[in-house]
Amino acid sequence: MPGQAKVAAEALLTVAEMARADSAAIAAGTPGIALMEAAGRAAAVAIARRWRPCPVTVLCGPGNNGGDGYVIARWLERAGWPVSVASLIDRSHLAGDAAHHAAAWTGEIGRMGPASVAGAGLVVDAIFGAGLSRPVAGIAAATLEAAAAAGIPIVAVDVPSGVDGDNGRLRGQVSAAALTVTFFRRKPGHLLEPGRSMCGQVVVADIGIPAAVLDGIGPSAWANGPGLWGSARRRRGPGDHKYRFGHAVVVGGGRLTGAARLAGHAAARAGAGLVTVAAPDAALASYAAQPAALLLAAEAEIPALLADPRRNAWLLGPGGGAGAALRDQVLAVLAAGRGVVLDADALTVFAGRPADLFRAISGPAILTPHEGEFARLFPAQGERLTRARGAAATSGAVVVLKGTDTIVAAPDGRVAINENAPPWLATAGTGDVLAGLSVGLLAQGMPAFEAAAMAVWLHGAAATACGEGLIADDLPAAIPAILAAL
Numbered sequence: 001m002p003g004q005a006k007v008a009a010e011a012l013l014t015v016a017e018m019a020r021a022d023s024a025a026i027a028a029g030t031p032g033i034a035l036m037e038a039a040g041r042a043a044a045v046a047i048a049r050r051w052r053p054c055p056v057t058v059l060c061g062p063g064n065n066g067g068d069g070y071v072i073a074r075w076l077e078r079a080g081w082p083v084s085v086a087s088l089i090d091r092s093h094l095a096g097d098a099a100h101h102a103a104a105w106t107g108e109i110g111r112m113g114p115a116s117v118a119g120a121g122l123v124v125d126a127i128f129g130a131g132l133s134r135p136v137a138g139i140a141a142a143t144l145e146a147a148a149a150a151g152i153p154i155v156a157v158d159v160p161s162g163v164d165g166d167n168g169r170l171r172g173q174v175s176a177a178a179l180t181v182t183f184f185r186r187k188p189g190h191l192l193e194p195g196r197s198m199c200g201q202v203v204v205a206d207i208g209i210p211a212a213v214l215d216g217i218g219p220s221a222w223a224n225g226p227g228l229w230g231s232a233r234r235r236r237g238p239g240d241h242k243y244r245f246g247h248a249v250v251v252g253g254g255r256l257t258g259a260a261r262l263a264g265h266a267a268a269r270a271g272a273g274l275v276t277v278a279a280p281d282a283a284l285a286s287y288a289a290q291p292a293a294l295l296l297a298a299e300a301e302i303p304a305l306l307a308d309p310r311r312n313a314w315l316l317g318p319g320g321g322a323g324a325a326l327r328d329q330v331l332a333v334l335a336a337g338r339g340v341v342l343d344a345d346a347l348t349v350f351a352g353r354p355a356d357l358f359r360a361i362s363g364p365a366i367l368t369p370h371e372g373e374f375a376r377l378f379p380a381q382g383e384r385l386t387r388a389r390g391a392a393a394t395s396g397a398v399v400v401l402k403g404t405d406t407i408v409a410a411p412d413g414r415v416a417i418n419e420n421a422p423p424w425l426a427t428a429g430t431g432d433v434l435a436g437l438s439v440g441l442l443a444q445g446m447p448a449f450e451a452a453a454m455a456v457w458l459h460g461a462a463a464t465a466c467g468e469g470l471i472a473d474d475l476p477a478a479i480p481a482i483l484a485a486l
């Protein structure tokens with residue numbers, strides 16, 4: 001379809017889902033030994049593409065991750081590399097596919113320890129992968145740490161040992177890799193911090209698992225990108241007019257007027273047909289500084305605006321001032337059944353009484369908390385992915401848990417994990433822009449999950465295009481070029 005995103009959404013597989021993918025491929029006729037051969041070979045190819053031959057130590061663990069290591073050792077040696085292999089356990093204790101490939105390694109196998117990496121130019125971490133079952137400690141940790149301390153680049157097989165593929169949590173002592181080669185599809189832990197920062201560059205190798213196995217698995221997590229929401233995006237055609245693209249209303253505050261101005265500008269840039277910023281009388285003059293394309297309304301007009309179903313998507317919170325008046329406004333908008341984006345103060349006003357908010361949510365709703373705001377409404381213990389999913393299920397809203405690895409979670413369990421946000425987004429006002437993009441897309445009729453995911457992605461892409469030195473005001477103006485390239 002011309003103009004529509006052509007890329008497929010990139011599914012992320014949990015450790016359990018990846019095991020099902022392996023089993024499905026084996027059941028469809030590719031033996032496990034062949035999958036392991038393909039995995040090790042692909043990793044060796046990825047290494048040889050990036051480094052010149054040098055003494056390499058392959059550190060092999062007790063399971064199939066170690067099995068991949070023996071295949072890597074064989075292929076690198078065949079390519080002329082001086083290869084040493086060091087194992088955590090005696091080869092005789094290996095089982096299954098790993099035992100098969102360890103037996104095919106004709107060189108020596110040393111005992112793993114810090115001395116096994118001495119003199120190496122490269123170290124392969126094939127110690128623990130998807131089978132990580134407890135924190136990494138002892139010899140495995142000490143050996144990887146010795147490599148890291150000596151400045152030897154580490155290539156991780158599947159994940160750096162100790163990174164939990166399901167959520168990016170670090171279990172025990174983890175040494176960062178320069179390159180991680182994983183297979184078939186990435187896992188959430190490759191995108192979520194702190195795991196993401198431990199992976200270095202991530203390469204996904206095709207090992208012969210047919211994409212069709214995904215149909216039987218039904219993944220619920222994706223890397224955020226156009227493949228996920230491109231087909232839900234609204235595009236204008238020759239016969240269109242502005243009323244077909246929704247009317248977003250941004251409720252602004254009386255003092256910090258910049259927040260709602262940024263949000264309103266962003267909503268318009270995201271493509272909303274019309275955008276109204278509604279604000280207290282005393283502040284209207286300062287709102288006049290916003291782009292002339294935005295409409296301005298007095299706070300007293302809000303009930304009338306709310307009675308008009310054409311004003312279909314509302315944003316409350318940015319610069320709102322955390323008082324009872326804002327809480328009442330949020331509840332009134334929700335009661336009217338409008339699409340809603342709640343940010344900042346509009347979340348904080350429900351601290352201590354989150355059930356009041358959750359009860360009121362019945363239609364399309366997006367909450368955009370940073371960690372601090374999140375903790376005022378939801379349990380704050382545990383890792384981010386589970387918390388974001390739980391929050392969406394509890395609230396009935398799409399929850400955008402912001403950060404360097406922003407998570408967009410839907411009440412039905414779907415999640416998108418974002419990876420295009422540069423660190424210079426950590427500056428005042430960028431969250432207001434994100435909320436504005438979200439309401440602008442919601443106004444156009446995109447479903448809440450897709451609208452939120454697209455907003456987060458546009459936000460990251462715009463920030464990347466602006467570069468370091470970015471201020472929030474730069475972001476809305478950078479949106480058209482990003483949309484044009486989609």
Ligand SMILES: NC(=O)C1=CN([C@@H]2O[C@H](COP(=O)(O)OP(=O)(O)OC[C@H]3O[C@@H](n4cnc5c(N)ncnc54)[C@H](O)[C@@H]3O)[C@@H](O)[C@H]2O)[C@@H](O)CC1
Pocket residue numbers: 022032033035036037039040061062063064065066067068097127128129130131132133134135136137157158159183207
């Ligand atoms: N068909 C297959 O089975 C394929 C498997 N693949 C590889 O297989 C890996 C998964 O293999 P496994 O499920 O055998 O798991 P692992 O090889 O990751 O580790 C499992 C073993 O490590 C032990 N272990 C886990 N955490 C430990 C810790 N912190 N300290 C000490 N011991 C620990 C476990 O008791 C078990 O013996 C993937 O990560 C991938 O590298 C690939 O070869 C693709 C094909």
Ligand SMILES: Nc1ncnc2c1ncn2[C@@H]1O[C@H](COP(=O)(O)OP(=O)(O)O)[C@@H](O)[C@H]1O
Pocket residue numbers: 344370402403404405406421422423424425426427428429430431432433434459
């Ligand atoms: N280190 C970082 N890397 C990438 N993105 C970041 C980082 N820190 C913050 N962000 C993003 O910047 C935005 C900040 O939003 P928020 O905290 O609400 O700020 P404000 O209230 O000042 O607008 C969010 O979209 C967040 O995901």
Ligand SMILES: [K+]
Pocket residue numbers: 065125126127128129156157158159160161
């Ligand atoms: K590993």
